[in-house]
Amino acid sequence: MSRSAESYADALAAQGTSIVDKEGERATFKDLGLHAPMTASFRTAFPNILYPTETQREFIPAILEGKDVLLSDVTGSGKSFGLVIALLNKPRTKAQNADNITSLFIVPHRDLAYQLFHWIQKVLNVSNTPPPLSSVVQVLVRDGGSHLGVGLSTLKEQPPHILIGTPQALVDIHRSDSQALQLSMLSSVVVDEVDYLVETVPRKDPQKSFYKTTKKAEQKIQAHPGVTRQLLDIIFARRKELNERRRDEPGLFQQRRRANILDGPMRRLGTPQLILSSATLRTHLKNYLFDESGWLDKDNVLKVAGNKVKRNGRLSSASHQNDDGAKATQHSVILVSEHGIRNISGAILPVEESSEGEGSGQRVSPEAVFALQDDGDVDGKVSENYSTTRSPFNPNALEAIATAFAVDVPSVALLVLPASSPLQRAVHELRELGINAYGLDLHSGTAGRSHLLSGGEAVSENPTLLVSTLATTRGLDLPELTHVFMLGIPEGPKVNGRSVDAYVHIAGRVGRFGRGGKVITVLEDDEKDEKEVGSEGSKMKRILGRLEITPVRFEPFE
Ligand SMILES: Nc1ncnc2c1ncn2[C@@H]1O[C@H](COP(=O)(O)OP(=O)(O)OP(=O)(O)O)[C@@H](O)[C@H]1O
The missing domain is CATH 3.40.50.300 (P-loop containing nucleotide triphosphate hydrolases)
Structure with a gap:
């Protein structure tokens, strides 16, 4: 590893x-x-x-x-x-x-x-x-x-x-x-x-x-x-210059280090x-x-x-609360085609959640959570256009996300699309499927911002799906988030260090500070054996394998 x-x-x-x-x-x-x-x-x-x-x-x-x-x-x-x-x-x-x-x-x-x-x-x-x-x-x-x-x-x-x-x-x-x-x-x-x-x-x-x-x-x-x-x-620029000189004249800098005056030049550079x-x-x-x-x-x-201490021997993605009350993140992968939806092979059963788990938060009205979301509306003319142009999204994949969201999300989830995906189009299509979807916008978007500023733990009567792309997800901290949906293998078709890191950052929007959560990757089912090199399932398994994550069955799709 x-x-x-x-x-x-x-x-x-x-x-x-x-x-x-x-x-x-x-x-x-x-x-x-x-x-x-x-x-x-x-x-x-x-x-x-x-x-x-x-x-x-x-x-x-x-x-x-x-x-x-x-x-x-x-x-x-x-x-x-x-x-x-x-x-x-x-x-x-x-x-x-x-x-x-x-x-x-x-x-x-x-x-x-x-x-x-x-x-x-x-x-x-x-x-x-x-x-x-x-x-x-x-x-x-x-x-x-x-x-x-x-x-x-x-x-x-x-x-x-x-x-x-x-x-x-x-x-x-x-x-x-x-x-x-x-x-x-x-x-x-x-x-x-x-x-x-x-x-x-x-x-x-x-x-x-x-x-x-x-x-x-x-x-x-x-x-x-x-x-x-x-x-x-x-x-x-000035540091670069000095560092270059130092590379070229190592003797001079060794002398200075011995004379304990090496701090000087960098500091004097200001x-x-x-x-x-x-x-x-x-x-x-x-x-x-x-x-x-x-x-x-x-x-x-x-x-x-950070702290590199291994606890309980090794990481198990299906593990639940550890000794300090931190909850584990559960990673699932589902493959969708027109013939149906299935969990990736080798996925294990989820471990029972404690009664203190997600969904046990205080019930609040959607209005209390959102400062009403009139800013996320997709423009009428634009949606007219959508009906006459071909969607770049696989309808089965969006439907699977909509279903998983409807059955499992108590308050707020995030959907991360591949980097160049048309975000507003995805929002529009999810709304057509009856989902309360919004493009994530922490500047003018009240939906995103109210989640950012709220303390988390709320359960909404009308859960929200915030939609973003790979390029706008890094570092975000949305305390109420319980689920992250990921459409496709992160960072394109090849599995390499970048795709592994991209998975880490997208998945890392949940499980923050020991809060737990679910990460559900949705892939188009190429109906190939997952042992076959190049199949979608095998690529995803390589990513999870490199992170020592065992996928967990997403039960609604059993
Ligand atoms: N000392 C602390 N005790 C408890 N909670 C904390 C502490 N420091 C930060 N937090 C909370 O942890 C959450 C994550 O913080 P932050 O976004 O800074 O993490 P990060 O390490 O930068 O994450 P990422 O790598 O995804 O960018 C925030 O909600 C923040 O309020």
Whole structure:
């Protein structure tokens, strides 16, 4: 088993245990160096967050000290939340008594940007004397040009403490006005979901059969390095230069290290600290970041990886509550064709859920959960068009999802479509099947946002299916979510590291912080034997196998 698969399996098994100190003592957030009033506010805003996790205990003080950090822990273990809290506690950078942007938080998509924004908003809302929101946090995402209009002027008039943005929007701004982001004054730069934003390929081995494919992929990256690389190359240009000199003149740096003056050059460069985070950091990416990118200050970097302790011997996807009350995630795969629906072969029986399980939450009216959802409507003219154009979706697959949703989902589920799928069309077709479906939009969509801001545990009389694509799912935290449906093998027809990681991130929208949940992958049944190489079933089995997950039968389809 690969290292990342192993750590995922192990860490999943251990999830829910990480808040317990090894010595049985618990450090508080205040012990980590966070300001008391800030700690009080975020404890009021997030009453369930009592103690920092082990990884938060490591990386929050390191960030406050100005170290670079390479952070990896399982999905839903509080990485992004901890990063936001740490950045809020950093002192503001100022030049000639005027505020500068202190931290840049780079995220892969706008929904994640708004999620982090709402977390900060929630903290400020309960503060005694909150400063104006825009002085603390602003969001810059591509939005039909407004980031270059209103967004840019707000940014320049009142630079925020934390600027959250997507790489493309940030590069657009920098190109239109190289002073707008005040890059030379930044104190921290965070890249969340770094493996998604900075693409790398495994090192080439001429002996391996995939040598040619790897080489091609590498050439493609060289020709189109991607905008996050471009942005980091700009911000860390001076560090890159120094790191290159260091590579060329190792003797000089050894002398400096012996004389204990190595910290000096990087610090004098005045480059910000760099924090890179993801649940899936493969070795080739880590090698690139350390040896080739030149972005990191190698003498001042902390690597933090989540708890790798194996519990109960090994991971079993059908396992239920562990000793600390964390629930397991149940993974199912169903294959659909016009002849019917079946579970993947080898799927085992689910373990009985405890009476405290999902669905036992407080019953609330849909109106209480949603701030009424008039914003998700599919435009009349557009739906007329839909009736005259061929659907890209397999009707059997959508019907299977609709049925599974209707029989099993108590409140909210997420459907993740392949990256380039037409989202509104899927919403329309699901509605035709009687499903309360909405495109996930944490900015203007009240449906998505109310789920984000609600505390979870609700049961709705009219459950909702939020629909997103692979490109807009990473990092999202929807506390009420109990089910994730996945249409097709993630990341295209081939099974490789990327598809395994994509599965980890999509599945990771449930089971967060030991909450449990169900992940149901729906595949078109090619009616091939699942032992046959290349069949849909065999591909899915390879993905689950690499993650040490045994599929569980989705019983309504027995
Ligand atoms: N110390 C804590 N105690 C309890 N809950 C926490 C703690 N820290 C974060 N959480 C909660 O855990 C959930 C997941 O947090 P977050 O989104 O930061 O995870 P993540 O590790 O970044 O996930 P992903 O890898 O999917 O991006 C959030 O609902 C957050 O409020």
